[in-house]
Structure formats: C-alpha cells, structure tokens
Amino acid sequence: MTVKIVNIGMNHESAPVELRECMANSRESSALALSCMRESEWIREGLFLSTCNRVEAIYTTDYPEEAKKTILSMFSRLGNISEEKFISNIYIYEDSEALKHIFRVTSSLDSMVVGEPQILGQIKEAYRQAAGIEKTTGVILNRLMHRAFHVAKRVKTETGISEAAVSVSFAAVELAKKIYYGLEGKKVLLVGAGEMAELAARHLMGNGIESLIVANRSFDKAVQIADLFKGKAVFFEEIKTYLLEVDIVITSTSSMDYVISYDMVRDFLRKRRNHPLFFIDIAVPRDVDPRVNDLENVYLYNIDELKEVVEENTVKRKEEALKAERIVQEEVIRFEKWLKTLDVVPTITALKDKIESIRSNEIEKSLPALGELTPSQIRAIESLTVSLAEKIMNDPIVVLKGKADGKSRDIYIDITRKLFNLDKDDKNA
C-alpha cells in the first residue's frame, strides 16, 4: 500500500473572504488543527497553513477517505460552520496534483498578487510550527517542504516573476526607484485625494518614503488622508511652497485645467538646485502640463503611460509564469521519483542489488590473486560470499518487511536508504 499525499484547502479564488475569515488565522487555530491531525489515527503527517488568502491542510495518509472526513470536520470546527456551507468552496488535490499545488503556493504562483514575497515566510512559519513545536511532520512532509522552499528559490532566481510591477501604483514605485537611489528619506506631495492617488501613496510609503504632504481643495479631506499616513495637510494654495522640498508629486484632482504649469516648475528648478522631481499624474483630465517632462531633471508620467508600463509587465510576467510552471513541473517529477523509492519492495531490491554488486566486484578483484583454482574451489568461494551477503542482509530485510504497514515504516526505509547510500545517483531528488 502506498502512502497518499493530500492537500485540502481553499484560496482567494475558491472561497469568498467571509469564509476565509472564519478559519481565523491565528497561531492557536493552527495549533488546534495540528494537534487534531496528530491525534487522528488516519493521518500520518500533517501541516496546516492559514493566511488571509488561503487555508491549506497538507497531510499524508494510508486511508484517504477517513482522513478526508477528519480534515473536513476539523475545518468545520475551526470555522464553527457546518460542512455543507463550505464544501463547494474547497479543493482536494492528491499525489502529484497536491505536490504541484504546494510548490505553486510556496513559489507565490497561486497568490492573488503573483510573485508577492510574503507567502514564503508564512509557509516557513507554518512549517516551523508543525515540525518544531507540534511535531506533526515526518520523513515525507519534511522533505516535501524543503523541496518546496527550494522550488520557491529557483522560481525567484530563475524567473523574473517577482520583478514586474502589475498595477499602476506598483509601476509608479518601480519608476521612482529608477530615478532615486532608494525611497528612504524622500518626500511625497499628494495633490488631490482620489482613491488611486491614495493607493499610490500607500505603496510609496510601504517602500520607505519618509514623509507625506497632502494638499486638497477641501482641507478636511486633506487632514483626513494626512492622518491616515501620519503626514501633513496643507492648503491647496501652498503647493508652490512645497514644490521646493518634495521629490515625488502625485496629482489626482478633478480640475479641468493644469494645476501644475510649465512655468511654475521651471521657476523652482534652480532653487531646488536641480534635485530631480518626479510627477505622477493620475488625474483625467491631466493635472500637470505635459511639457514639464521636457525640463531637465523633471520626469512626468501620466495615467496612460503608467498603464503602458503595467501592460508591458503583464506580458512579461506571463512569459515568466510559463517558465515558473515548468520549474514546478520538473520538481514534481523529481519528488515523485523519490517518493517511489520510499516503498519497501524497491528499497529491498536496491539493497540486494547494491550488496550483490559489491560482492561480485570483490570476487573479480580477488580471484586472480588466489592463483590457479579448481572449478570446485571457485564454486566454494562463490557460495561462501553469497551466503555471507545474504546473512548480513537478512535481519535488515526482516525488519523492513515487518514495518511494511506501521507508522514508522517511512523512517526505517529512509534510514536504510541513507545508511546504505541507495540514492547516491540522484542527489537532487
């Protein structure tokens, strides 16, 4: 009987946020889930991951049906809802499908924002809790998770999937990083208070921007947004003064005319000692005179130009995603190959082959040194070595066969393979 690797879960695509919320993503609920998996007689090894975008239970079992029931009832207890309410929102993957899913999740290919880096940290934390604290993982899941981390690393270094910015505000941050060395210590002026501008500001702040100044026609709204980012609200008429000291300006007013004119910016440049100035004009109609881009050390991107960046990146990302899927596929095949060796029969065969090859090699080496031998002497040496080899192998094989169904079977097989170095030709697997 072969062990099954199963993955039951729900993610941002399969389940609405209300449902994901239920499976509260606290450490206690993970601990609860893990102890439930540990105590179940149907589940051998288990791992539980819950983030705001997904809930995943990964386990190995010899009794798939019973194990599935156990996990579903655990979900139901965790979320405090009945099984019927979420049964249509979950997915169940087995064996190679499960491996693929786990590798994809770890490499952030299954994330809402593909390529976002947090997921790897969250999975590592989940694994630490399962392996280190709750001790619910064993030979297979330990190996599986280490492979998953390796896959994530490969995807990150071999593909550009995490590089391409695919939203307007990400694109603005990416551009800012091509103008400034880093965003630490830079100042942003927000002119107007649209939702999009707020989003762009949020991304910039997330990338180390030091301070934010908000100017808006309605001062109330300016104060409101400034408070949100611990920034400073100023009157709309004060824009000119602040153009002197900021590095990035995001405009999003509903004004019909240009709020920032060519002459206005030109006059400030010398006073700014030519420090670069980056305008991000998200407004339609535009807020910043496009001729501003012709000024030295001034860079202007409007919403259409930012969207172009996004589009380019989306195309690029699709190509990179293909590359990433290939890596995942490759690693799934490798892992399955290793998994197959975990069976008792192939292990015993490999052990016998290895010892037989050692025996025949040694005979070949030693026979010439023994001088002229009669055929019966040669036969005697042959049968001596054969029975020696068999006697040595006998006890290990009995133990392995005896453990064929027990919970500790994988450990014995794994140790046997390591002790006798049976996987030497496949170090990567």
Next chain:
Amino acid sequence: MADILYKIALFLVLMSTVGFILFIIRQEKRFFRWSYKILFVGFIFHTLFLVHQYYTLGTAPVISLKSTLSFFSWCIIGVYLLYQIRFGLMVLGSFITPIASILMIISIAIPGVEYTVKPMLKSAWLIVHVGTIFIGDALFVITFAAAIMYLIQERHIKKKTRGSFYVRLPSLETLDSINYHSLIYGFPFLTLGMISGAIYAQYALGSYWRWDPKEVWSLITWLAYAVLLHERLAVGWRGRRAALMSIICFCILLFTFFVGSLWLSDYHSFGNLGSLIR
C-alpha cells in the same frame, strides 16, 4: 617572461570582459561573479608584469605608448575593482572592462622597440607624476562611463521607452552620484599629477613650464574638469547637464593623451622621449 605575464593578463581580462557582457545580456549573477574573479586574477598578473617591467627598465614602465596604454588599463581596472568593493554596482563592469580590454589590445598590437632609458627618466618624480595622472584619468574613465549610462537611462525614462537597458541600469541618482564621486576623487589626482610634473620639469629640465603642446592641452583638460566641478559644487549642476559636460571633458582628455602624445608634443611625445636631453 614579461611577455607571458602580459598575455595571461590580457587573456583573463578579455575573458572577464566577455563574461561582463554576458552578464548584462543575460542578467545572471553567476556571470558577474566569475567575471569579477577572473578580472581580479588578471589584475594580479598585470601587476606582476608591471613590477617585472619596473625592475628590468629601472623606472616606471610609462615611457612608450605601448607601455603607457598597458599602465593606463591597469589603473582603470584597479580603480574599477575599488569601486566595486566600495559601491557594489555590478553593471559598471560591463562598461569599464571593454574600455580596459581595448587599451590592452592596442598596447599589445604596437610593436615594441628597444630603447635606452635616459638617466633623467629614472626618477621617483616620474612615478609620482605619471602615477597620479593616470589614477586621475582612470577615475575620469569611470566618470565617463557613468555619464554614458546616465544618458541612456535618462532617455529611457524621459521618452518612456524602457528598452532593454532600462531594467539593467541602476537609478539615475546612483549613476549621478558615481559620476560625482569619481569626479571629486579624480580631480585632486589630476591636479597633483600636474604639480608634480612641473616640479619634475624644474628639477630635470630647469623650468616649470615650457609651453609644450601637451602641457597646454593638459591645462585645458584640467580647466574643463575644474569648470565641471565648480558647476556641480557651486551652481548645483547635476544629471543630464553634468553627464554631457563630463563626456566633453573626457573627449578633451583623450585628445590630450593621444594627439598630444603622438604628434603635437615636443618632449612629452613618446617618439622623442629618447632624445629628451639636447
């Protein structure tokens, strides 16, 4: 012996140049790591070559165009290695190593002639004079490379084209600061080089300044860089304008070096170095 050392150095530098070019095309870090290591070993061989030359000639190996070009490329690689340690800007190597390689190839292509070294060239002042000048020049090569990179990157951002260089080059601010730093380090070296040259001339030839065309052109080069430095520090030039000006300055520097050394000059010309004392 010297020949072999130089050929090994050249081979390694060429190899690392290929690696650096592959690095900028493929953007895989391993290309950079290997190129950097190979370049470092090449630099050691080049150093050994120069030390060997020094002992056989009895003076710094800078008295023919052949040896001067080799010395210059050694300075460029040396300065680049220091920059790499200090700033860690990997892509810079892809711009600097081709320049150093070309100089080394020209140097090996020039036929070596036997010449006797006049006693007045066996002076510590020669080493100080030429050494400081070329360290300054090597820093200006960095200024130049950073300026080119700046202009390429700025064009991509301004024209909104974001070509293949856009992703590979660092931010404008980084490039501008590389340009600035190599300028403020390079200028004192150039100045020191000119002062030590004047002292050397006084001590060896009896006068500080002989209106030799190379002297005049060096002064012009120095003034050009002085203007750039002044504009940067006092007026606040930066970015595109500073980049353009540093490219112009570098062209003047090249003119001074090649034209001044080969055709115009009187006693600075390599052809006449042998007949220095009338």
